[in-house]
Amino acid sequence: MTAITALRSATLFAGFSAAFLLPAAIAQERAELASPDGRITAEIWSEDGRPHYSVSFDGEEVVAPSRLGFRLLEGPNLETGLELVETGAASHDDEWELPWGERRVARDHHNEVSARFEDAESPELGFTVRMRAFDTGIGFRYEVSNPERGEHAITAEITEFVLPPESDAWWIEAGEYNRYEYLYRSTPLSDALVAHTPFTARLPEGGPHVSIHEAALVDYSSMWLDQRRGGVFRARLAPSHDGVPVRVGGEFATPWRTIQIADSAVGLINSDIILNLNEPNVLGDVSWVEPGKYIGIWWGMHVNTMTWESGEIHGATTENAREYIDFAAENGFDGVLIEGWNLGWDGNWFVNNEVFDFTTAYPDFDLEGVAAYARERGVRLVGHHETSGGVSNYEDQMEDAFDLYERLGVRQVKTGYVDDAGGMTRRDEDGHIRYEWHDGQFAVNHHQRVLQAAAERRISINAHEPVKDTGLRRTYPNAITREGARGQEYNAWGVPPNPPEHVAILPYTRMLSGPFDYTPGIFDMTSYADRMEGARVSHTLAKELALYVVIYSPVQMVADLPENYERFDDAFDFIRAVPADWEESIALDGEIGEHVVFARQERGSDDWYLGALTDEDPRDLSVALDFLEEGRTYTATIWRDAGDAHWDTNPYAYEIEERQVTSADTLDLPLAPGGGAAVRFAAE
Ligand code: NOJ
Numbered sequence: 001m002t003a004i005t006a007l008r009s010a011t012l013f014a015g016f017s018a019a020f021l022l023p024a025a026i027a028q029e030r031a032e033l034a035s036p037d038g039r040i041t042a043e044i045w046s047e048d049g050r051p052h053y054s055v056s057f058d059g060e061e062v063v064a065p066s067r068l069g070f071r072l073l074e075g076p077n078l079e080t081g082l083e084l085v086e087t088g089a090a091s092h093d094d095e096w097e098l099p100w101g102e103r104r105v106a107r108d109h110h111n112e113v114s115a116r117f118e119d120a121e122s123p124e125l126g127f128t129v130r131m132r133a134f135d136t137g138i139g140f141r142y143e144v145s146n147p148e149r150g151e152h153a154i155t156a157e158i159t160e161f162v163l164p165p166e167s168d169a170w171w172i173e174a175g176e177y178n179r180y181e182y183l184y185r186s187t188p189l190s191d192a193l194v195a196h197t198p199f200t201a202r203l204p205e206g207g208p209h210v211s212i213h214e215a216a217l218v219d220y221s222s223m224w225l226d227q228r229r230g231g232v233f234r235a236r237l238a239p240s241h242d243g244v245p246v247r248v249g250g251e252f253a254t255p256w257r258t259i260q261i262a263d264s265a266v267g268l269i270n271s272d273i274i275l276n277l278n279e280p281n282v283l284g285d286v287s288w289v290e291p292g293k294y295i296g297i298w299w300g301m302h303v304n305t306m307t308w309e310s311g312e313i314h315g316a317t318t319e320n321a322r323e324y325i326d327f328a329a330e331n332g333f334d335g336v337l338i339e340g341w342n343l344g345w346d347g348n349w350f351v352n353n354e355v356f357d358f359t360t361a362y363p364d365f366d367l368e369g370v371a372a373y374a375r376e377r378g379v380r381l382v383g384h385h386e387t388s389g390g391v392s393n394y395e396d397q398m399e400d401a402f403d404l405y406e407r408l409g410v411r412q413v414k415t416g417y418v419d420d421a422g423g424m425t426r427r428d429e430d431g432h433i434r435y436e437w438h439d440g441q442f443a444v445n446h447h448q449r450v451l452q453a454a455a456e457r458r459i460s461i462n463a464h465e466p467v468k469d470t471g472l473r474r475t476y477p478n479a480i481t482r483e484g485a486r487g488q489e490y491n492a493w494g495v496p497p498n499p500p501e502h503v504a505i506l507p508y509t510r511m512l513s514g515p516f517d518y519t520p521g522i523f524d525m526t527s528y529a530d531r532m533e534g535a536r537v538s539h540t541l542a543k544e545l546a547l548y549v550v551i552y553s554p555v556q557m558v559a560d561l562p563e564n565y566e567r568f569d570d571a572f573d574f575i576r577a578v579p580a581d582w583e584e585s586i587a588l589d590g591e592i593g594e595h596v597v598f599a600r601q602e603r604g605s606d607d608w609y610l611g612a613l614t615d616e617d618p619r620d621l622s623v624a625l626d627f628l629e630e631g632r633t634y635t636a637t638i639w640r641d642a643g644d645a646h647w648d649t650n651p652y653a654y655e656i657e658e659r660q661v662t663s664a665d666t667l668d669l670p671l672a673p674g675g676g677a678a679v680r681f682a683a684e
């Protein structure tokens with residue numbers, strides 16, 4: 001292969017920026033790749049005409065030989081009869097800045113190979129596998145260039161991930177009605193059913209931790225993992241209304257399929273691989289994307305003291321809104337979310353698709369007046385668009401709805417797609433209803449249209465019942481946060497509520513994909529249980545504080561009713577202080593489903609914050625403070641469980657301690673059953 005062909009294949013797709021390219025020999029047997037530190041290695045080859053790859057860590061196989069390819073609705077498949085005809089190699093090392101995030105600067109350091117597979121008789125049939133090795137994992141994607149073909153109707157992706165069946169796994173089911181809102185299962189890997197990604201595994205005998213996911217999910221359907229036989233996981237593409245999950249043109253690239261590998265559980269968290277595999281910001285100046293904290297006329301609806309719909313206890317009234325705006329202003333919060341202000345909530349909105357009107361307020365809500373009052377008090381309204389999965393109804397009104405919010409000074413809109421998976425509706429050209437999946441290609445493209453329309457009005461999107469995060473926030477920094485997991489709301493409904501271990505699993509699973517609007521900070525754990533049987537928060541109060549550091553989101557909700565914060569004003573101090581945007585973040589210690597400790601440095605400040613939490617077991621943690629700047633003294637304020645605290649019997653028992661520390665110190669943190677700790681280190 002000439003250097004020119006290598007260059008052409010390497011730069012075929014926009015955004016690729018190789019530091020240098022190395023020509024490789026013609027018709028290699030195998031393409032080989034190693035991470036910059038040499039610990040992760042991978043090979044790509046063809047066996048009996050079937051493309052394969054494998055991945056090792058420290059010389060031990062992590063992903064055994066696994067197949068690659070596609071099945072198509074028409075014409076020859078891209079699966080067999082394919083030989084490796086050309087390889088290329090490249091390396092890359094640079095740093096880039098996140099406009100907001102877990103850290104300000106990320107390093108993209110990787111080696112790359114490309115492997116071109118072709119059918120000997122029809123060379124236009126084939127694909128290139130581009131694979132990158134970082135020190136924290138592998139990413140690969142398919143690139144297809146066959147303009148003659150016009151459209152590729154992909155019925156199946158043959159991509160496999162063959163893992164040791166004796167591994168342990170943490171996963172949630174895919175293809176079930178509740179989208180991503182399930183409790184994680186912790187099972188032998190061989191028991192995993194069809195699962196969403198990120199899918200997390202711990203290999204046998206102290207082997208490495210592995211997470212399988214995808215990056216840059218654009219104009220394609222989400223990848224589920226389907227275990228076909230012990231340890232053999234195959235990509236299954238989220239379906240569409242006509243049975244063909246993906247339709248793309250003659251030239252396309254798939255999302256990156258990612259395999260993170262780390263010695264320790266926290267090693268999975270300390271990685272930027274997903275963001276590095278996304279394209280840089282295309283929105284230009286995004287200084288209008290504003291991280292911060294928000295409160296809302298929200299929890300009241302979940303614990304049944306208010307309603308979304310009109311009536312006696314309608315939550316979104318002018319009066320309530322003014323009170324919430326005052327509360328936000330007095331406590332230094334940036335936004336007030338108001339749900340249920342627009343017409344459509346009466347009747348069974350959950351089931352009746354297409355009922356919402358996104359620009360008309362209920363008569364007891366003076367939208368213009370409330371927005372003006374918020375502006376006066378230096379607080380922004382946070383907009384809300386619940387679609388109940390009626391996507392065409394939303395898209396018909398979307399431009400007007402965003403225009404309205406822009407005019408009112410709204411910078412963030414929470415969207416919602418409450419509907420069973422596979423029940424999202426759109427009207428086709430003939431006006432017939434078609435049913436789509438929340439994570440299929442149609443939904444992926446819909447979310448993209450929303451981000452675009454919102455960006456034109458300098459609005460950021462917090463999507464609930466979304467498609468999973470694949471790092472697109474790098475390309476569209478107005479994709480500020482999302483749900484896509486079982487959040488706090490489940491503690492209001494008691495079906496059952498989230499157990500203490502839930503948030504000790506999330507950092508190693510769901511959080512590997514990106515920010516989560518979990519909505520932390522409930523201070524009244526149980527008193528609503530008389531209205532909602534079995535409902536409660538299964539955490540100590542100190543653990544609710546820890547969530548602000550542990551569960552990353554650049555917009556964090558202060559979720560409880562204002563009156564519940566008055567009871568614990570000195571604990572509320574932590575929520576007032578904790579930022580939502582970070583200079584640096586480090587997962588220090590933890591095990592999946594047991595505990596986790598994070599340290600994060602506030603962006604634009606020398607202050608650090610620490611959050612630690614445990615499952616239902618008590619723990620005595622010792623945390624080395626060596627992340628602090630050497631030689632500097634910090635005033636540490638520690639909010640922690642009291643000696644007799646317990647998530648079930650004594651959740652409100654906390655202590656606050658203040659002391660001077662340096663980076664040479666170790667902090668002992670006793671965590672109660674279901675407990676946690678939150679620390680602020682103020683630099684002197
Ligand atoms: C589900 C969302 O997750 C929740 O936050 C919201 O209040 C309701 N839908 C209503 O939109």
Ligand code: CA
Binds near residue numbers: 181464465483489
């Ligand atoms: Ca939800």
